Amino acid sequence: MRATVLVRPKDGILDPQGQAVESSLRQLGFAVDTARVGRVVDLEVEGSDPAAARAEVERMCEQVLANPLIESYEIELAGADA
């Protein structure tokens, strides 16, 4: 089962990388208010039970993929409504 994890800097956390991207976009003439830069992790996880897969990926996020002090995460399971 395919899972996609989106990791973002938490609201209120200064994101200098996002600020640099934002100012570059403005310099190019794009009307951008804010840019925040995060990370995408695509996973192929074993098993076919969406609930179990989601729980497993949540554990991955808590332990490794995100640092809960500064990052939030979202999990999307391909082809699952769970």
Added chain:
Amino acid sequence: MTSPQPRIGVVRFPGSNDDRDALWALAALDAEPVAVWHSATELPDLDAVVLPGGFSYGDYLRCGAIARFSPAMTAVAEFAEAGGLVLGICNGFQILCEAGLLPGVLRPNTSLAFVCRDVPVTVERTDTAFTARCSQGERLVIPVKHGEGCWYADDELYAAVEAHDQIVLRYAEPVNGSVGDVAGVVNEAGNVMGLMPHPEHAVDPLLGSADGALILASLVDAARERALAAV
């Protein structure tokens, strides 16, 4: 009677690059340095451990996030839990934060620029195993070289860190955007410290400053006491 040389381990991760300087500095300060490979599941008999600077595992994911899961780090965490002295320098500090052995996290510098220069830091505590040779409020000049040294804690965590008097070093001028200008912290128990400046690069006055020797020699002193107590 000659005092024994304490054995201080320096853990080498793939991508560590200040391990040799750390080994050299510890030997210069009369300790017996012991290189420890990252895949070691057990530490040799040691009186203290240093996690050196560098870019372990290429800084992939987040600085220190992968090194934290190396076998040697499991052993270091057990060593620290048993009260063992652990000093993390730069990438070593990042690893200790990711491992939850120290509070906070190191983020990209607010300037997004890599900072590589001598910086002044103020000693906030001298009652630790890492700063006993310093005097309170003393200003040390020690080099930093990092792109991700901006120490961050949210308001609640920062208040707790201050309440437990865990801030040992603060930058005396803006360097990287750290909350509270924090340059080095200890854990609540006081046996684990991390700092972004590199004391191992400031041991010989020939290189501009020997202030880093105060920190490493404090560690060597404390490790020697433990070695003597264990005999």
